[in-house]
Amino acid sequence: MINFPPGFIMIIGALLIPFLPHILRQIYMLVLILISAYALTLGFGLHTKITLMDIEFILFQSDPLTLPFAIIFHVAAVLNVIYGAHVKHWNQHMAIMSYSGAAIAAVHAGDLFTLFVWWEATAITSVFLIFAGKTNKSYGAAFRYLIVQIGSGMFLLAGAILLMSETGNAEFRNFNINSLYGQLIFIAFGIKAAFPLLNGWLQDSYPEASEIGTVALSVFTTKLAIFCFAKSFAGTEILILIGVIMTFFPMFFAIIENDLRRVLTYCLNTQLGFMIVAIGVGTELAINGAVAHAIVHILYKGLLFMGMGAVLYRTRTCKASELGGLFKYMPITAICTIIGAVSLSAFPLFSGFVTKTLILSALGKEGLVFAYFMLLFSSAGVLIYSGIRVPFFAFFANESNIKSKESPLNMIIAMIIASILCILIGILPSYFYEILPYQIQYQPYDFSHVIGQLQLLTFAAFAFICLWHFKIYPPELNSTVLNSDWIYRKMLPGILLPISDLINNINKKIERFFEFIFIFIKKFFANTMIKNKVFDREVGQDTLIVVQLFIILLIFIFVWKIYL
């Protein structure tokens, strides 16, 4: 019997979703995820391989790196189903199910062509979640998202074809960045991992999606890219530099951004930077750190997006300038969001702490002092722009006139489960470390780590309080913050539109010129056709016969000269 890759059943099963009634649909989706997860029990190794047109496609292979990603993707899929249970229409459920299935299947791909298929499938399925935002902005963002994601797939395909032509196979393995195919694949992964200047799509599209769509989006696409980097480019030094830039560059944008879900996407970007740095270091400790951070990041960032999604669902806005004082209406949502924020800020006893210390220790051990301090700098920053700012402006800060109800029960259940997971990982890190790719002994809870981190965070918080109290903190305003998507949304149209206008004008002038010439020729011949001229109707017949004979003679000479 053929072993279908995990996730595949979710994609196929998603086709039935539109035909099921609401409650049955929710149960059906959970069952699909369970069946998909059952394939993980097959253990490590190559499970399914097919040969088409003399090319081997490895559909299902698993190893110690795929397992942690597969587990967390399944957990996240379950949380997404619970979180979205209040939505009656089938379209988003179908998109989420097939999107998570595609991401899970992609993790188990053993060759680049199979990866390409799932890579594009994640793009095509997830775009419906952005369309589900149902605003003009979300339509535009969805199309831009699709173009960027499909474009990244094209880079991947080009790399795979080059690799195939050079080595005879397109196995998904460790690649050399110095080869052309390696660079193409690197760019493909880099676009999906939101590298600096390639990150515009992330902040552009995620906040425009529906409230349940953003939660799903925050889980899969970028983490799939992190998995691919860990598999193919572990130890590539340039990643350290790129990762460091990623950890601090979006921070400043996050502080001035007003839309809280967009703030979270900037924050997502900085946390991806942590993972990329760790992958660049490439030691066992660092790779464990990257994978561990990806897992806890899915949980706490999912939790934060769930909290903000719930706020959006109840109040129809997610803008810091319009929100505030919601704690008394939505206390459970607020507490869960705070747990997510505390985990994100890496407070001891919460999930972020046990993974960030792993990464920082890996950097310290390798003597990468600059990267180490940049990450420490970012750790202090993350507390401010996301850890404090998001819950503070949504649930506390200034009293707004918005009154609301507590989130729907299903949302609360999903948030509580995610919160419990965040705390459990923080309290019992040794169990969590067991699912990581390399078995290592690491103790995050020692005096130095704990006190160092607590001092860092409390004093960063103290700085925020000072800035707020002495009114140095700038007011929240409804605004748009320019990001790298400005390049293709404003700059390129700004340059290309005048050029295209210029070409159009030249074209029109050339057209008029030729029109003039044609009219001139027409008039000339019209003059020759009047009586007793060469093309006079009666004289013209004879002239035509002479011309035709002459042409036949020319053709005859031409053929004779060439062939004889």
Place this chain on the structure above:
Amino acid sequence: MRYLIEKFGKINTSVLFLCIIFLIFELIGHRHGETSIEDVLFFPAIFGFFSCVTIFVIAIILRSLLMKNEDYYDD
């Protein structure tokens, strides 16, 4: 104490106290960092405070450059 709470509020005052407690902890135990610079007394506290201020200063400068009207892209 009451003066502090009245002036700065409960949460702010408790954060201030936490800051002081964690500084005292460092004096009791021996903290060492991944790098030698970190072994300086109260290094994480100083680093945390000034990182935060630096980020704000840069963000406020960038605010004037990057902040546009809400309908900037809709034109």
